[in-house]
Amino acid sequence: MLSCRRSLLSQTIKRKTKNKPKNKTKVKTHKKVSRTRDYIPKNMHLEDNEEEVGFNLKSSAPSRSHGVQPLGNLYFNPGAINSRNIGLGTLQILSDELVLEILGLLEGTQLGVLATVSKSFYVFTSHEPLWRNLVLDNLKGRFFYNRSWKVTYISTFHPSFDVSRSARSSGLRVRDFYSDYLFQSWLCANLEMKPEWLERDNIIRKRGISVDDFLTNFEEPNKPVLLEGCMDNWDALGKWDRDYLVNLCGDALFAVGPVKMRLDDYFSYADQVKEERPLYLFDPKFAEKIPTLGSEYDVPVYFREDLFSVLGNRRPDYRWIIIGPAGSGSSFHIDPNSTSAWNAVIRGSKKWILFPPDVVPPGVHPSPDGAEVACPVSIIEWFMNFYDATKDWKKRPIECICKAGEVIFVPNGWWHLVINLEESVAITQNYVSRRNLLNVLDFLKKPNASKLVSGTTDRINLYENFKNAIEASFPGTIDGLRLKAKQKKMSFWDSVTDSKVGAFKFSF
Numbered sequence: 001m002l003s004c005r006r007s008l009l010s011q012t013i014k015r016k017t018k019n020k021p022k023n024k025t026k027v028k029t030h031k032k033v034s035r036t037r038d039y040i041p042k043n044m045h046l047e048d049n050e051e052e053v054g055f056n057l058k059s060s061a062p063s064r065s066h067g068v069q070p071l072g073n074l075y076f077n078p079g080a081i082n083s084r085n086i087g088l089g090t091l092q093i094l095s096d097e098l099v100l101e102i103l104g105l106l107e108g109t110q111l112g113v114l115a116t117v118s119k120s121f122y123v124f125t126s127h128e129p130l131w132r133n134l135v136l137d138n139l140k141g142r143f144f145y146n147r148s149w150k151v152t153y154i155s156t157f158h159p160s161f162d163v164s165r166s167a168r169s170s171g172l173r174v175r176d177f178y179s180d181y182l183f184q185s186w187l188c189a190n191l192e193m194k195p196e197w198l199e200r201d202n203i204i205r206k207r208g209i210s211v212d213d214f215l216t217n218f219e220e221p222n223k224p225v226l227l228e229g230c231m232d233n234w235d236a237l238g239k240w241d242r243d244y245l246v247n248l249c250g251d252a253l254f255a256v257g258p259v260k261m262r263l264d265d266y267f268s269y270a271d272q273v274k275e276e277r278p279l280y281l282f283d284p285k286f287a288e289k290i291p292t293l294g295s296e297y298d299v300p301v302y303f304r305e306d307l308f309s310v311l312g313n314r315r316p317d318y319r320w321i322i323i324g325p326a327g328s329g330s331s332f333h334i335d336p337n338s339t340s341a342w343n344a345v346i347r348g349s350k351k352w353i354l355f356p357p358d359v360v361p362p363g364v365h366p367s368p369d370g371a372e373v374a375c376p377v378s379i380i381e382w383f384m385n386f387y388d389a390t391k392d393w394k395k396r397p398i399e400c401i402c403k404a405g406e407v408i409f410v411p412n413g414w415w416h417l418v419i420n421l422e423e424s425v426a427i428t429q430n431y432v433s434r435r436n437l438l439n440v441l442d443f444l445k446k447p448n449a450s451k452l453v454s455g456t457t458d459r460i461n462l463y464e465n466f467k468n469a470i471e472a473s474f475p476g477t478i479d480g481l482r483l484k485a486k487q488k489k490m491s492f493w494d495s496v497t498d499s500k501v502g503a504f505k506f507s508f
């Protein structure tokens with residue numbers, strides 16, 4: 001389970017023109033999100049007559065939703081009274097988050113009625129994630145995205161309503177409305193990736209290495225590597241553009257967050273989306289639905305040992321097609337069931353940040369049993385508030401941009417975050433080889449396996465089933481690997497202890 005929240009700090013943002021923000025041309029889980037108050041970047045203060053400094057907005061960014069300002073601005077505006085509070089009446093003591101939680105219990109018509117109560121309710125009821133939830137809950141994937149979630153909802157359920165009026169009024173400005181929460185939501189949806197977030201590239205890149213070289217230098221020591229040239233023979237690389245995929249996939253439905261969508265509907269949404277956490281297409285059954293997709297790529301030679309295959313069709317999900325617009329991506333997580341993975345970019349490019357298993361990324365708070373992770377609401381928010389912190393860390397993350405034609409190896413247990421820098425299409429597979437077989441078995445055997453194991457409906461029996469199937473297919477392998485691991489551990493202790501006196505050896 002992944003839960004997300006805002007960091008607790010409020011500062012202000014600066015802008016210098018009275019006009020619209022001066023834009024410069026130029027982020028496997030969808031869980032319920034809860035936020036605390038917002039974090040606004042340091043040393044920034046935003047006023048209506050100032051131009052933004054220190055960050056760039058996307059060229060497509062709409063002006064600030066309803067003129068909402070960060071809370072810090074209230075203190076720079078002597079005499080101003082927060083119209084948020086006036087319009088909420090006695091509900092003003094509730095946090096923005098709580099107000100939105102409550103509004104999330106209402107239907108579209110009720111939100112529409114509430115919007116007429118006060119300017120404050122108008123702003124709150126216009127919050128796009130409320131309408132997104134309504135569309136997804138009510139229509140599942142059978143919606144045709146139309147400019148915004150609110151307009152999509154209204155044009156579907158109230159077709160006689162003039163949505164162009166609603167679309168125009170999305171720019172309606174409310175004076176003196178201060179809310180860090182709503183401001184940051186707009187900011188994160190419209191912020192460009194800063195060049196300094198993309199600069200660092202410290203992953204080892206290899207082209208044409210032998211399988212032995214990969215096993216010895218990367219898989220055995222559990223180190224990431226970016227592999228170039230190992231998917232050059234894939235048909236997918238030349239063929240998988242939008243038109244080809246849409247024609248090939250026709251009416252097939254793909255898993256997109258909590259719903260299922262046709263590919264052409266998803267692309268139409270992706271073309272218009274301006275939100276903090278765009279819906280991400282992440283489908284584990286793509287090759288069963290459209291066998292051609294499965295036949296137009298090959299598992300790179302380094303990853304051919306795939307021990308979960310002994311389970312046949314009882315194996316956990318292991319391969320996904322991933323499609324998403326710029327800004328979509330995967331927030332910090334460790335891959336399921338202690339597996340390792342490879343991820344091959346077919347179109348577009350992805351920024352990767354990886355931390356080794358013993359380093360929890362800043363802003364990420366796993367529960368002690370590892371079953372839940374609390375992290376910032378969005379990937380862009382992580383960059384805004386936590387990326388800089390990694391600069392001073394002794395163990396700095398591995399970073400890279402993985403481009404079309406490149407494959408990254410993600411060793412088991414590594415935390416990773418990925419953001420698409422442009423519309424991207426990728427294939428990823430998670431696998432178990434004999435190098436990580438014991439890790440996987442130990443993971444599946446944990447007492448809270450029913451919470452930890454994923455990608456299968458049979459979480460509790462996966463350990464027994466997998467172990468028995470391995471023993472039947474590769475007799476003696478598990479015992480052999482355990483013996484080897486024990487010998488390795490003993491030879492390590494022999495090297496650091498004095499076996500005669502049972503004490504540590506010191507050398508100066």
Ligand SMILES: O=C(O)CCC(=O)C(=O)O
Nearest residue numbers: 322329330335418426428
């Ligand atoms: O968004 C992506 O491409 C990364 C996917 C990923 O991290 C994963 O499959 O574990």
